[in-house]
Amino acid sequence: MAKFEELAATIRQQITAGVWQVGEKLPSLREQTFQSGMSLMTVMHSYQILEGQGWIISRPQSGYYVAPKAEFLSVPKAQNRMAHIGKVDMNAYIFDILQTISDPDIVPFGSAFPDPSLSPLSQVTRALAAVAREITTAELLDYLPPGNFSLRSAIAKRYAQAGVNVSPDEIVITAGALESLNLSLQAVTKPGDWVVIEDPCFYGALQAVEKLGLNAVSVTSDPQSSIDLAALADVLASTEIKACWLMTNSQNPLGYTLSIEKKRQLAAMLEQHNVVLIEDDVYSELYFGQEKPKPAMAYMPQRNSLHCGSFSKSLVAGFRIGWVAAGNYAEEVKKLQLMSTLSTSVPMQLALAKYLSTQNYDRHLRGIRKTLEQRKNLAWQCLKKHLPENVIINYSASGYFLWIELPAAVDASRLCAIMLDHHVSIAPGNMFTTGGDYNNYFRINVSYPWNSREEEAVMRLSSEIRRLENPENIFGYNK
Ligand SMILES: Cc1ncc(COP(=O)(O)O)c(C=O)c1O
Structure with a gap:
């Protein structure tokens, strides 16, 4: 040249x-x-x-x-700086949609949380009441990072049951996975570094990258073929990447789970380039098959990874308890947590440690998996029955989301605004991307019981999609 x-x-x-x-x-x-x-x-x-x-x-x-x-x-789309997304105010947009979730009059298809009635709340609050009676004032100061040992040990046991070797010493208890993911990213990067995220991805990743002043390379992901590993290989070969923030099980919003073979390939690629894996595995317990899928971190012998989990999706959302199995980065994560939130709520840690010491969690998980699978199938049938034929419903055998592709002419953000007037929320594709290529997609939460209210909401959704597809019909809208 x-x-x-x-x-x-x-x-x-x-x-x-x-x-x-x-x-x-x-x-x-x-x-x-x-x-x-x-x-x-x-x-x-x-x-x-x-x-x-x-x-x-x-x-x-x-x-x-x-x-x-x-x-x-x-x-190139895969090399957009996060600064370019300044055009979309992710926080305001997401905030507006998340706000609708607490409104009982709205059918919460846009919610990120599972139906709260699936939580074994009475069992968990019983554990909380018991620890509240037993707790001493001295104990209230006892669980600075990394957090309560019994809880870390219970989490390490669950890793062991899944065939993954994690020591309680590597685990840091956090306020949900959102904190563990943010601390993990902060622990392994400095402003200006480049990281890889999926496109589309969980909006928390976009916000964290933006907040920490990082540059992001997004790698295209697809509900059928999952993450494009060839594109990832190109990125790793051409750009100095510090970390990859990925979901390998029940990806949000697409729903896919990487095959073991793909997890192995991913792990080998990251180890070859000495890139840290930050694995967001919050839905790992909500699989439909016989066996819990392992995280990609299980295939990384050098364990240059931070694996983030949570009880928010699988047990109870409001307790705000998550963790990170941070391996060699545990000390750094602890330090960062001390300097930000100090520690995770002690009564909540103790209550979960108590609850996990029983067989109740496994019993609850068996039940919630079965219910979610049934509800997803009912939702699938209902959507198939009512939505126009040119709408693609991407099924995934885990979790409680379905990813819907609308005809290209239909703008899901507009559909979202129109549906809110009908008291139905959806999560439009724009929430999960900075590129704006998912205008005609949305995510739907199917964890709720599938009754006439939900079916009517789908019928309304269907008629609005047909109207938006046909431009001469949309002049009546003032949105
Ligand atoms: C993919 C993903 N990761 C992380 C989180 C945050 O989890 P937590 O509620 O434990 O902070 C969510 C919540 O919606 C999520 O969907």
């Missing part, structure tokens, strides 16, 4: 990465000559090329600036 092309490529990359932002002035020709050690002619030539390609514009008497359209130029 000629020198001027090299310089042009470097500047293009810098613009893509946000080093130079839209409207910002680039170094003058003279400054660039000095910085790059190239001749004035070479630098001029580079700037001319970039101007011709639309990346920069020149202003007479002033210099060169990053062109407004630069952010739309051929930034």
